[in-house]
Amino acid sequence: MLSLIQREVVENKKWASDEEVLDYYAVAQCTPGVIAVNTATFIGYKTKGVLGAIAGTFGVVLPSLIIISIIAAVLQNFMEYSIVGHILAGIRVAVAVLIINAVVTMGKKAIADKLCAVIAVVSFIVSVIFPKVSPIFIVLSAAFVGLVTMKKGGEGK
Amino acid sequence: MIWLRLFIEFFKTGLFAIGGGLATIPFLRVMSETTGWFDARNLSTMVAVGESTPGPIGVNMATYVGFTAGHGKSGMLSALFGGFLATFALVLPSVIIILIVAKVLATFKENKFVKRSFYSIRPAITGMIASVALMMTKSGVFTKGGNLLHSIDIRAAILFAALLILTQKVKLHPIFYILIAGTVGAIFSM
Structure with a gap:
């Protein structure tokens, strides 16, 4: 996604430089929400202000809106056929594997030390035992733990 | 009022799903538990479609869940509206935040408290996604109770x-x- 944004914004439209796009991307990772959307919003804002931000956001989500609506509508109509059930049963296995792999990839980046490992394990156990506990509660608790264990004058890492 | 609930659920997800990619999935899993709009099998199908189509997976998932929730209410038109509403609600928090703090975002990024929060939030998100992985494995590999x-x-x-x-x-x-x-x-x- 980033390379696509870079090609379009830097090379084709010349709205920003390579460094600027990387900066926007870095900032987008530190704001809540979907990173690609944040990057598009940010580039839109830097290029054409509030209207640019809205246009950028709208543009980046529109393909998803159209494509997913079509697929969801089609799938809804094919659900009665038993073969669709079999296909989806196979796909469920693939999705489980994909998410396991994603967890491993994320874990390598996110778990930098023992404290991170403890936070990850506790979050895992809490969400398994209490499936209805709000993820917001877990996110805020994790932020709290991070902040209270911060060393004075530390670099935040 | 399903539309208000749909909006609030995805606004919250957009505000707290930090870390990109699959970060919205734990939120959607809890949403399936608390709203009844879809179940674990639906969620798995949504991830498959979201991963197989272009576009950020978080946005794809929001459109799909909104579509499903709207469809349960009354057919195709409300399904399309549901997809639009959920997607709008998901991106709204970041649009608002970026508009408000765009000028100071560069310093925001370097702020040590912000850095430290992200340092401890990312493992939490990873742990929550791991719990979804466990649930998906159970629903994919084990059939009966x-x-x-x-x-x-x-x-x-x-x-x-x-x-x-x-x-x-x-x-x-x-x-x-x-x-x-x-x-x-x-x-x-x-």
Whole structure:
């Protein structure tokens, strides 16, 4: 996604430089929400202000809106056929594997030390035992733990 | 009022799903538990579609969930509106935040408290996604309730092990693994 944004914004439209796009991307990772959307919003804002931000956001989500609506509508109509059930049963296995792999990839980046490992394990156990506990509660608790264990004058890492 | 609830649920998700990619998934899993709009099997289908289509997966998932929730209410038109509303609600928090703090975002990024919060939030998100992985594995490999050993679906377990190895050996776009698994599912009537 980033390379696509870079090609379009830097090379084709010349709205920003390579460094600027990387900066926007870095900032987008530190704001809540979907990173690609944040990057598009940010580039839109830097290029054409509030209207640019809205246009950028709208543009980046529109393909998803159209494509997913079509697929969801089609799938809804094919659900009665038993073969669709079999296909989806196979796909469920693939999705489980994909998410396991994603967890491993994320874990390598996110778990930098023992404290991170403890936070990850506790979050895992809490969400398994209490499936209805709000993820917001877990996110805020994790932020709290991070902040209270911060060393004075530390670099935040 | 389903539209208000849909908006609030996705606004919250957009505000707290930090870390990109699959970060919205734990939020959607809890949403399925608390709203009843969709179940674990639907969620798995949504992830498969979200991974196989262009566009950020978080946005794809929001459109899909909104569509499903709206469809349950009254057919195609409300389904389309639901998809639009959920997507709008998901991106709204970041649009607002970026508009408000765009000028100071560069310093915001360097702020040590912000850095430290993200340092401890990311492992939490990872742990929550791991719990979804466990749930998805259960729903994919174990069919019935009761004794774990008796409820294991042998064909699914073999496919699971094969895919786990395959994804380590060859790095393909997720859509290929999904296609392979779907084909296997159809051939063996899983």
